[in-house]
Amino acid sequence: MNAINKMNARQLAISSRLCIGLDTELSKIPQYLLSDESPIVSFNQQIIEATSEFASAYKINTAFYEQYGVKGWEALTQTIESIPNDIITIADAKRADIGNTSSAYARAVFDDLHCDAITVNPYMGYDSLAPFLEREDRMVIVLALTSNPGSSDFQRLISQGKPIYQHVIETVLSWKRNASLGFVIGATHPGELALIRQYAHESVLLIPGIGAQGGDIDAIMKANANGPVFINVSRGIQYAGEGELFGEKAYEAAKYYKERIGYDT
Amino acid sequence: MNAINKMNARQLAISSRLCIGLDTELSKIPQYLLSDESPIVSFNQQIIEATSEFASAYKINTAFYEQYGVKGWEALTQTIESIPNDIITIADAKRADIGNTSSAYARAVFDDLHCDAITVNPYMGYDSLAPFLEREDRMVIVLALTSNPGSSDFQRLISQGKPIYQHVIETVLSWKRNASLGFVIGATHPGELALIRQYAHESVLLIPGIGAQGGDIDAIMKANANGPVFINVSRGIQYAGEGELFGEKAYEAAKYYKERIGYDT
Secondary structure, X not given: OOHHHHHHHHHHHXXXXXXXXXXXXXXXXXXXXXXXXXXXXXXXXXHHHHHXXXXXXXXXXXXXXXXXXXXXXXXXXXXXXXXXXXXXXXXXXXXXXXXXXXXXXXHHHHHHOOOOEEEEOXXXXXXXXXXXXXXXXXXXXXXXXXXXXXXXXXXXXEEOOEEHHHHHHHHHHHOOOOOXXXXXXXXXXXXXXXXXXXXXXXXXXXXXXXHHHOEOHHHHHHHHOOOOEEEEEOXXXXXXXXXXXXXXXHHHHHHHHHHHHOOOO | OOHHHHHHHHHHHHOOOEEEEEOOOHHHOOHHHHXXXXXXXXXXXXXXXXXXXXXXXXXXXXXXXXXXXXXXXXXXXXXXXXXXXXXXXXXXEEEOOOHHHHHHHHHHHHHHOOOOEEEEOOOOOHHHHHHHHOOOOOEEEEEEEOOOHHHHOOOOOEEOOEEHHHHHHHXXXXXXXXXXXEEEEOOOOHHHHHHHHHHOOOOEEEEXXXXXXXXXXXXXXXXXXXXXXXEEEOHHHHOOOOHHHHHHHHHHHHHHHHHHHOOOO
C-alpha cells in the first residue's frame, strides 16, 4: 500500500487527522523514567500506547534524537519500531543535499528507519529531492511556508509577482514523481493556506504550529477547505502532564485535539 | 581558539586550503576491509592518516553515515574522533528547523560530535539559524549557491533585482552572531563567485564541486580573489585508488589538489 492510501485508510478508520509529534528530550520527561535503560524509548512507548487510537500519524523530529549521539539514534530506531503498522510515520528530518547524497538520506529514512514519509528542504532544487520523489510507496513532504517567524526572511520574498513559497509549491508540483506529495504549511498562516488550497487542492498538507506555537485550529480547518491534511501537535500532547500521570494527560490531550480538529469527509 | 583562528592557523601552518570530504560508502571501499569490525572507520582512519598533512579541514557528510543506522552513527562519531585536533572538522549536515529544534541540532553537532563547523540551510530564516550562530567558538556555513543543477530552481529566482542566493548572503551577513560565518558556493559557478566576493570579502567560503562535479580550480581561485576559503574534494581523493593501494593513491591525489589549489597570503 502506498503512503497516501495508508494515510486515507487510517484517517477514515479512526476519523482523525491528528499527527502527534515525538520530540522527546531527557530534560522534559518524568524523572522516575531516567533510571530506565532507555528513558526516551520508555517515555515514547507510553505516549504511543496512550495516544495511538487518536493518531493518524506520528512525526518524529530527528534533531531531538541526534543530540544524544549513538544512544539517541538507537532510541529513534526503537521509537519508530514501536509505532503500530497502520499509523503513518513521518521522519521530520528536513533533509536535502546533492543527488547522490540525498540518495543516502532516502536510504536512511525509508530503508533503515522504515518511515512512510519524510520532510525535505527545497532550497537545493530538483536533483536534491529526486531520490526521495522516485520512491512510489512513500510520501515526500516539502517545506513551503513554515510556522516560525523566520519564514518571512526568504520564503516570502516576491519573484515574478509570487512569493518564493508559491514558486516552491508550483514548481515541485510540476516535477516527475512516484511518491505521494505533501507540503509543510505552518498553522500560523491561515490566510495563505486558503490561497495555497486554490493551486494545491490535492496535495497533502502537514500543518505544525498548533498549541505551543499559537496556531488557531478553527481558522486552519476552514482555510484547508477539506483537503488532505495532517494537523500536528507535539508539545501540547507529549508534555500535557507531568510525573506518573503523563500518559493519562497525553491521552486526554490527544482526544481533545482529535475532536477539535474534526473529520469531515 | 575560535573556528576562524583555528582555520587560519592550520592553513598557514601547512600552506593549504584543501578540505577533504569523507563521504564513505561500503560499496566503494576495498573489499578486504569489509571483514573489519567497522569497515567505514578502518577506511576513514587510513584516509585521514594518508592525507592529513595536506588537509586544512575534513568535511564529513552525515547522510553517508545515517544510511547505516546506529552502526553508521557510531562510525561517524569515531571518524570525527580520529581527526587530529588542529584540523577543522565540518559536519556537512545541511540542517535547520524551528528554533528549539535547531538548538538540538546544534547540541548534536557541536557538543556531541564536537565538530568545529556545520553547514546549514537558510530556507527557514533567522530563528532557524540563531542557535548555531550564537556559538562563538564555532563556524556556521550557510548554503548560498550550491554546486548542483537544482541550484537554478529557487536560488537564482530574482527578487528586487537580486537572486535569492544574494538575498541569503546579504541578509545572513546582517544578522547578529557570535560564530564565524561562511557560505557554500559551488565550484561550478566561478562567474557568480567573483561577484559574491564584492559583497562578502571576509566570509569563509566552502567551495565543493571540484573533481567529480567538474568545477575548474583555476577559474575558482581567480574568482575567489584570495578570500578565506576551503576548497573541497571528496570522491577525487577518497576513491582515487582501489584495493590495497587506496591510501597511497589518496595521498597522491591530496598532494596534487593541495598544490593545484595553491596558497597565496
